[in-house]
Amino acid sequence: MSIATGAIRGVQEVARDPRSWWRRSKGNVELWANLIVLGWALVFMLWRGGGFAITVGSVFAIWAILAISLNLVVGYTGLLSVGHIGFFGIGAYAMAVLTSSASYEQLRTEAIPTFGWPFFAALPISVVLAGLVALVVGIAFNRFRDDIYVLVSFGFAVIAFTTFLSWRNLTRGAFGIHEVARPAIGPLVFEGELEFLALLLVFLGLVVLISWLIVTSSFGRVLTAIREDEEAIEVFGYRTTHYKLAIWVISAMMAGLAGALLASWSTFIDPNSFVLLESILLVSIIILGGLASIWGSLLGALAFVMLEEGMRFVPFLPSEFIGQIRQVILGILLVLLMLFRPQGLVGRFKL
């Protein structure tokens, strides 16, 4: 809400007195970060237009849901987790296995159980499953704090990846699962990319809304208090372990949702999409965008996707090295950003 009204007020101010606005705003990094990222996204869409913008938008929506889910845990509650890719994977595999159709049998390799559920039946199960796993894991994780938390969540990511890879008669191991169902409501099938993007944005909106309700509630304030000083809030009689467990499970469910959407969007998943590196990337996205800020997660995800995809259009590079150079430039940009803006683009809190 405040973003919209803020934007309107900003435009009015600029119109009324451009010079004084410029004087006051030129040092406002947040404003410029917003303008540059959004502007670049807009230019990109107009410039490259159509189909590719839809693809990029879909990737953005999935990463944004993931980033928001992680920000609830890392940014608001102060638990640095690098294991979220595990829940992402659980959601994706649950969706893939539950919607798998008997046409697998035509494939040469070993059969896996087929359920043939529709997308909307499998979706809640995927989300709940990620939540259940998070509940079990979270009870154990609640004993840890700070640096140790990073390590145990790291362990979780590795275990999750190995499970996807090794539980062959459920996940088909390294072969991956094909033909994951696209969502359908009655005769309306989300086969086209544009329709799917619309669905993704609806889910993204839902996640933003739920997260906003959480962080503005009294529950959210306790979380922030836990981040600032866990002992102090315990003295006031709050059972911090319950709060930490609750937000952990909610966050994992959102990550599971993102995973389920990814599986359906790409229609093929294999363990390579859930390696630890992606988790690290995810943490850099929320730090890039800004911790403890939902808008920051959206902006971070957008900036990241625009950087990645935008780099495809850097001309004048020899084609043999274009992929590697992309990675190098991305790395340098991240380093520079962290050097000059450690709290992220619009962050409220620094690790």
Add this chain to the structure above:
Amino acid sequence: MGILLRHRVVATVLLAVLTLAVVGCGEEEKGPFRIGVMESVTGAGETYGTVAVQSKQLAVDEINAAGGINGRMLELIVEDSKCNAQDAITAYNKLTDVDGVKIILGTSCSGAMLGAAPLAEKEGVVMFSGLATNPDIAEAGDYIFRTSLSDATVGVDTGNVLWADGIRNLATINESTDYAEGVRRTTTAQFEKLGGQIVAAESYPTDTTDFRTQLSKLLNANPDAVHVASQAEASGGTILKQLRELGYDGPIYADVVPIGTTALEIAGEAATGVKAITPDLDPANAKAQEVLAAFKEKYDYVTLPWFLGSAYDNIYITAECLKKTGDDQDADGFRDCLYDITWSGTIGDNYSFDEKGEVVGLANAVLEVLPVAERTEENGGYRVLGAAPSN
């Protein structure tokens, strides 16, 4: 709007237009044929993807230097598919939506190929790979082709070789990747079909560096031979080395990876006598030697010669079909041309594609690693024992 802000906007727009002009030049009517290339130049399949892109660029440069195709140049648009499905899909959409290509060469990773293949099939875009080996790709659709041999053929041939060599009890170890797992699975199936017995099987995740425990377990089962299926050269080489260190002196069989340059360097003398069942460039094929020499000349190294040759041939096949169709937007014509074509190139003579887009007419070879003293750059460290027995 502030005057400085307006400057900034103008600058941004100018920059965008400028880049557009740079990227967009040469798009006029009689411009070059534009072909998409998707390879895993970063990530897990890096070695394969890089060799494939470089080899394709080499072939394109040759064609263009010789005057192009019917006077038109050939231009590659390279995208990174990073060895996973999600990145393959974005790369695919970028190539088809933004660059508007209808023919895509790649990918080097089967996972990436399987991610993009359903889209290509749906939208009628040809995907043509020289490296992906996952057996599932055979079923991926009408527009999906490859010159690489499916893991299934490698496995069947390996099973036959093992049986013919008098192996009855086999132990296997494989890396948990679709490629290595596929080789292991089909090898095992064929070997058991012939009457052989698998006495022990182990698998390991990518990036493992110590295999002693797993290898000891294999050796405790007293196998006649050990079969190693790995994807990374480092792990393949290390396994050979540690097998010999554990005192095993029986025969070792492998896929292509343990005979790579890096693997042989790690394994040293331990690799001597290892038999590899894999497609290989025929040393008597003058064209193949020529290509390897040209590649060495341009990039100053050579690795994975067969895959290098396969990627190289893909470009010449593409050029031949473009000569026929005369239109890089005509995916259907290109597809039909691939179904009809019979080709003799770097990786073999008179090969063609069957109704599934799988290559036929190429065979796996049985290779044997030479002792360290006899390994040279020319022979790659191994000698060819002959074609794998077929049944």
